[in-house]
Amino acid sequence: MSEQGLRITDQRKTLAKLFAEAEGYLTAKDVYDEMGRSYSGLSFDTVYRNLRVLHELGVLEQFVFEDGIKFKVHCQEAHHHHHLICLQCEKTYPLVFCPMDTGCKVPDHFQVVKHKFEVFGYCQDCRTEQQT
Known part of the structure; x- marks a missing residue:
């Protein structure tokens, strides 16, 4: 600061x-x-x-x-990445896949300067807990 x-x-x-x-x-x-x-x-x-x-x-x-x-x-990952986030326990896992790198179609008249992409779901521990 x-x-x-x-x-x-x-x-x-x-x-x-x-x-x-x-x-x-x-x-x-x-x-x-x-x-x-x-x-x-x-x-x-x-x-x-x-x-x-x-x-x-x-x-x-x-x-x-x-x-x-x-x-x-802010997580300590040095490279560009996104996150998988568990909706129950809120554990966060890095996701090295970026949809912007896979041919995301952006109109020619639009300039992307930043983006966010998070995937929400349930981790294995929370899924197992829900099943018991």
């Missing part, structure tokens, strides 16, 4: 620590509720603005689930 000219505040340190210790995804409300215990007067707008900044800096990834937007620490 400091490399991008942002001040490192106690709130931002707490936010970074919260995501570093989180095992799964967090919603803005999760973050707001957790940080509100330590910072009275914290506004939801401040939380969301900081989440957006961390996403823009590439620190956090943002995912759209059926129940809303969730954030997670």
